[in-house]
Amino acid sequence: MEKGEAKSKKAGGARLCCICNERRPVLKRPKTLQQICRECFYDVFEEEIHQVIIKNRLFKSGERVAIGASGGKDSTVLAYVLSELNRRHGYGLDLFLLSIDEGITGYRDDSLETVKRNELQYGLPLQILSYKDLYGWTMDDIVKMIGLKNNCTFCGVFRRQALDRGAALLKVDKLVTGHNADDIAETVLLNILRGDIASHTYAYFKKLDYFSTECIYSPNAYRGFAREFIKDLERLRF
Numbered sequence: 001m002e003k004g005e006a007k008s009k010k011a012g013g014a015r016l017c018c019i020c021n022e023r024r025p026v027l028k029r030p031k032t033l034q035q036i037c038r039e040c041f042y043d044v045f046e047e048e049i050h051q052v053i054i055k056n057r058l059f060k061s062g063e064r065v066a067i068g069a070s071g072g073k074d075s076t077v078l079a080y081v082l083s084e085l086n087r088r089h090g091y092g093l094d095l096f097l098l099s100i101d102e103g104i105t106g107y108r109d110d111s112l113e114t115v116k117r118n119e120l121q122y123g124l125p126l127q128i129l130s131y132k133d134l135y136g137w138t139m140d141d142i143v144k145m146i147g148l149k150n151n152c153t154f155c156g157v158f159r160r161q162a163l164d165r166g167a168a169l170l171k172v173d174k175l176v177t178g179h180n181a182d183d184i185a186e187t188v189l190l191n192i193l194r195g196d197i198a199s200h201t202y203a204y205f206k207k208l209d210y211f212s213t214e215c216i217y218s219p220n221a222y223r224g225f226a227r228e229f230i231k232d233l234e235r236l237r238f
């Protein structure tokens, strides 16, 4: 039996975390089917990320690394965990947050407030670059001109370029983003479920300060249908 499939033991009728065998489990990891407690979840989640970094030699000591920060849960988890691991394992990385302000009133201005709080909470300097500065217009301007039509397609391409330009401008060695398995599944329209709710659960348990509102220009985006489809399949599976 694999470690991940280990059954949690019962003590006095209460099931215990199958890793520490001490505390009550609070979740069953879809990836490993382990019933684990909050503390062990933090440990395995962080250790898995550390192992990926080490095994794939993702960074070199002294590198300047920008974290693409949208204020959302994934990039917030990324910023928090990477800064923790950098400190704990002495990676020697010069980390900072890089946010792109697309100029979406009522959405990005609010999420940037979250990133500004994260700057103080995690002690990571924040750089903000705007579409206005880079391109001379905002997404609000574009939508005013063309209406609610394919906005995410353009915005996504411009954001990607803005991140690249920001990285070059700020002379970073590496740029990291919080793209997760759901994003990949949506992108390639695969209905293979990895059950990657770990980062969401991590953010929820750790009470990380993140922004969870959908962009006001995105409800009609095709990606939204793929996202809903994947969520429906997840609900069926669990």
Ligand SMILES: Nc1ncnc2c1ncn2[C@@H]1O[C@H](COP(=O)(O)OP(=O)(O)OP(=O)(O)O)[C@@H](O)[C@H]1O
Pocket (backbone or CB within 6 Å): 067, 068, 069, 070, 071, 072, 073, 074, 075, 076, 098, 099, 100, 101, 102, 159, 176, 177, 178, 179, 183
């Ligand atoms: N405005 C932005 N500024 C900087 N980085 C961004 C921005 N928007 C997205 N990113 C980066 O791209 C990743 C994936 O983008 P996506 O649109 O899926 O993010 P999100 O849903 O807004 O938030 P998150 O994925 O962080 O929960 C983010 O995790 C983040 O690293």
